[in-house]
Amino acid sequence: MLEHFLSMNDHNLPYPDTMHPIVVHFVIAMVLFAFLCDVIGYFTRNHRLFEVSWWNMFFATISIFIAIIFGQFEAGLAKPYNVSQPVLNLHTLLGWSLSGILAAITAWRYVIRSRNPEKISVYYLAAGLILTSLIVVQVYFGDQLVWVYGLHTVPVVEAVKEGLLQ
Template structure:
């Protein structure tokens, strides 16, 4: 596959830096902010926050698929070595699962919004809390891949190319 890319840089990418973290941080922020708006709206009665939450979840649902596309592409270019493969596989599995979970919760939120835009059921907030825990776990896995295993960092890319890491 690598022979199709004529100019991979020091990070083993055909563009200056990884795009997946940029998009995925956008998704994380929107999902967390949507949950925050729903909780604040639920306890304060400021129902305008429910509309903010809805639009954040809607855009996050679209953006997570963009994040996954870049994540899959960049994971393939990372040339993962043996120590990273289990974490990368789990990160991939949780990422794809999150795309389905976020899409399902957004669909549920659409139904709630259609029926009564002034209220959010406590069960929805519970689902949002579970979503926050899964997102937190996914962030932990992504942090491991970058900060512990160094995927797409120059020293690790060079070590893989030199055969030091397998």
């Protein structure tokens, strides 16, 4: 029975498909939606949108650590070849950095919410714009790993196993 759990499928994973992209898409959506709610709430003075933003940031902060755990696990199983390694290293570094940045911005948002739940500062919006920009860069690197380098795709997994990619 243990052999069944330790055996790898065609994607070189012990489970049916990659989990990292599934979890990380929730993080991306929650952070972008939170920023959108903050911007709309700031300009329309609709403070209820700030509450929506807060909860999205809260759950995104928890979810990013789950995404990183799956990402680290799956990156180790991917057996990245030489050409893909620099992009994977950048993606990993930025992912860990984003977890800290997101946690810090969420903590800041908690302080803002505790003091006055009906207002946010333009500085917080600027931090949200920077966070959004970093996420766009991170998505670019993640897309490269899948669509350019094909990590965890069947043809690339087979090529790595046969020694065609190094």
